[in-house]
Amino acid sequence: MITLSGIGAAPGVAIGPIVRHTVDLPPLPDAAGSPTEEHARLDVALNAMAARLVRLGELVTVAGGEEAAEIFEAHFMFLEDDEFAGAARRRLDARGTSAERAVQITVEDLAGEFEGLGDEYFAQRAMDIRDIGAQLIRLLLGLEPGGLEGITEPSIIVAEDLTPSETVTIPPGVALGFCTELGSPTSHTAILARSMGIPAVVGVGVAAIESGSRVALDGETGTVWVDPDDETVARLRGVIDQNARIRSAAGAKATLPATSIDGVTVEVGANIGGGPEAERSVAVGADGVGLYRTEFLFIDRGRAPDEDEQFEAYRAVFAAMGTRPVVLRTLDVGGDKEVPGVVLGHELNPFLGKRGIRLTLDEPEMSRTQLRAVLRAAVGANLKLMFPMVATVAEIIGARQAVVDAAASLVVDGIEHQTDYEVGIMIEVPAAAVMADVLARHVDFFSIGTNDLTQYTLAVDRTNASVAYMADAFHPAVLRLIASVIQAGHEAGKWVGMCGELAGDPLAAPVLLGLGLDEWSMNPPAIPLVKERVRSLSAVDCRTVASRCLASESAAAVREILTRV
């Protein structure tokens, strides 16, 4: 047994025989037809290639990766680019070149130019261009366009490198894992492997893996075992079985409530941006929507949506959720995320600028339009209106007044609307967390936004790579604020939710359950796993865990405690 180490690129464990994948292009013909003939051949191949890229894009979209589908969209743009198709055509005009040769030279020129820029982003684009070029040449030679379509036995694919088209053309169930010499966790192949749920390790010295050997790999740690011994195989099989059991058990029970072993039920909701996501969240077992971000409606267009357009969008979400609760967050934008119709001017520090409710209160027309649309659309729905970025009592009073005014204007106009709803706020500003007992008198609920609360509490810009490592919601400073918010809410008889990333992390479940969090909202794919984690815990025991976390010295110490629960 040889143990190799690489970089984990897509999680999971795989064991199996290997298939070595190499790309050899046959020698290109020197002889060329007339320029007219070669032009015609190239056009046929370009059309076939365009059709292939559309098909590959659909393939990965079905597999569920929007990020993955964008890869092939970019390939499509390269293919159509004047510097690619156009340049290859011009080479055919210049002299008696074959279409294959014209493509090859164009690819080398362009990829070489990108590689020469010494930038990781362009190095990856060079690989994209080589990938398209190799497929195009194979099409011209009348060969299969390449890829891994030919592999039939379930195997671990070992290669120097894999291109996006090769990665996605492998038939379902055939690739147990990927093991490559080149690539990085952020490369296209890694993104695709993750979206396909196939374990992958990159940066492995694959020369040490002989043909005919068996390989085991761990896509989390990046370890690769060549011809693993029985003990290693038995241990890894145990991990594979356990992962499969957890996934299928969680999936099968997703629509059941999340009740701890000592009978405490928490509500698990979805964070969504629109109607289609609402429908999908119900399918994966969401008890409701814990965060409906309405800003997408405003951002993806050239002008602010009018009341009727907003009504239609909100209606779609309420219709999908039926009588389940929907926490709808009013427009949450600021200087870093501008919307049409609102001129903010340049802010030196938009995260501390006019955003969230500060903007809403300053744009009464815009907020009136939104609130009217929401109240109209929510007829028959379980509406919970939520205002973001609140720091003071005055802001809550202003927001509630705006809701009352919007409802009054609907009464005057004689338009049917929802009159029974809750009004709450997000807790993401430390001031609001500290004053939660006072704010609780003015609201029906709180929902803790851990991403912003973390960055404001620790004074860390999470988009700044040099300090982002400090932005950890597991930090005891953040957990203490969360604990006091939950306590303040409960003492005032109000429910407390959470819609930040922390709620969707199964590792955080014991501390959140122990602190008494009532509603947990997360990205839909996390719902089954978090529900299943809650079912395995005792709320009473978790109280002790939570106290130990709050008394810890660091985020690392908290994580250490939680991994042992």
Added chain:
Amino acid sequence: MIEATVKVTHEVGLHARPAATFVKTAKGFASEITIANLTRGSEPVDAKSLVKIFKSAVGSGHEIRLTADGLDERVALDALVGLIESNFGE
């Protein structure tokens, strides 16, 4: 033909996803559209070519001049300037 000068404020410049969104938008119009990186003093190039836009190396804070020529030149230019000014909707 009409033209407009605009400053690219997106943190990565006209690169990666913003560049792809830009080209996709430009391709939606019949007009001929060019882009020149004024900050670098480069020549105008076809704004419907992703590779040409990559090569004009428009970084964050660079000023560019867009021209549009054709029946839909006004909408085309408004859409592209709007895209840049809205920071590509991010």
